[in-house]
Amino acid sequence: MKKIVSMLLCLLMVFGSCTAMAEAETDAVVLCAGEEYTMEISLSKGGGNAAMIGVDPGTAPITFVSAAGAGENDTVPPQSFDGYFVVINVPEITINPEGTAMSGSASTYTVAELTAGQIGTLTFAVKEDATPGTYEVKVERKAGSCTVEGSITLEITDAPPRKPGDADENGEIDFDDLILILKYVSMWPVEINLANAEVTGDELVDFDDLILILKFVSGWPVELL
Numbered sequence: 148m149k150k151i152v153s154m155l156l157c158l159l160m161v162f163g164s165c166t167a168m169a170e171a172e173t174d175a176v177v178l179c180a181g182e183e184y185t186m187e188i189s190l191s192k193g194g195g196n197a198a199m200i201g202v203d204p205g206t207a208p209i210t211f212v213s214a215a216g217a218g219e220n221d222t223v224p225p226q227s228f229d230g231y232f233v234v235i236n237v238p239e240i241t242i243n244p245e246g247t248a249m250s251g252s253a254s255t256y257t258v259a260e261l262t263a264g265q266i267g268t269l270t271f272a273v274k275e276d277a278t279p280g281t282y283e284v285k286v287e288r289k290a291g292s293c294t295v296e297g298s299i300t301l302e303i304t305d306a307p308p309r310k311p312g313d314a315d316e317n318g319e320i321d322f323d324d325l326i327l328i329l330k331y332v333s334m335w336p337v338e339i340n341l342a343n344a345e346v347t348g349d350e351l352v353d354f355d356d357l358i359l360i361l362k363f364v365s366g367w368p369v370e371l372l
């Protein structure tokens with residue numbers, strides 16, 4: 148145990164001298180089947196007091212989960228058809244299934260001018276039976292005079308099989324995983340495979356997992372669950 152503690156201390160010293168790991172630069176949003184993602188939708192140019200934003204999934208195997216407004220621009224809960232639509236600043240409005248028009252008039256309501264900036268988020272989930280591939284999810288203005296942004300390229304990959312201890316998903320169980328878990332339990336904003344990091348069977352990733360993996364990489368006869 149003394150050896151374990153001294154190794155942990157060494158690890159902490161290494162950890163303390165580590166600089167933050169650079170995030171991998173990528174334009175695509177990479178997700179596995181069943182994962183959720185929240186798109187941020189914004190206006191690069193305001194204008195008028197109403198707009199209808201369409202999120203066109205194209206052939207992407209995703210399903211709508213929820214939407215929420217942000218900032219001064221209020222978002223009405225969207226109605227979804229084949230695509231997903233968000234109406235901003237116009238309450239109690241009806242959207243045509245084609246997503247090309249809306250009934251009612253913004254002048255019916257007392258609403259504020261749209262302002263540039265984030266107007267809301269839309270969360271979707273990748274279908275469980277999704278086919279891996281690259282898809283485009285486009286944010287488009289359906290009505291209104293604003294300019295909208297938020298389109299993404301979505302890369303759907305096969306979920307990697309679980310490998311207990313391999314917190315950084317590189318196929319090996321080593322000190323890099325320990326450092327990553329140490330950062331996670333120290334509340335650093337790191338990307339980590341929590342299913343792999345949880346090895347004690349208590350559904351919590353904490354120092355117990357760290358110590359068990361430390362014993363494992365040190366050659367102790369322990370089992371990572």
Ligand SMILES: [Ca+2]
Nearest residue numbers: 313315317319
């Ligand atoms: Ca690893």
Ligand SMILES: [Ca+2]
Nearest residue numbers: 347349351356
């Ligand atoms: Ca645990």
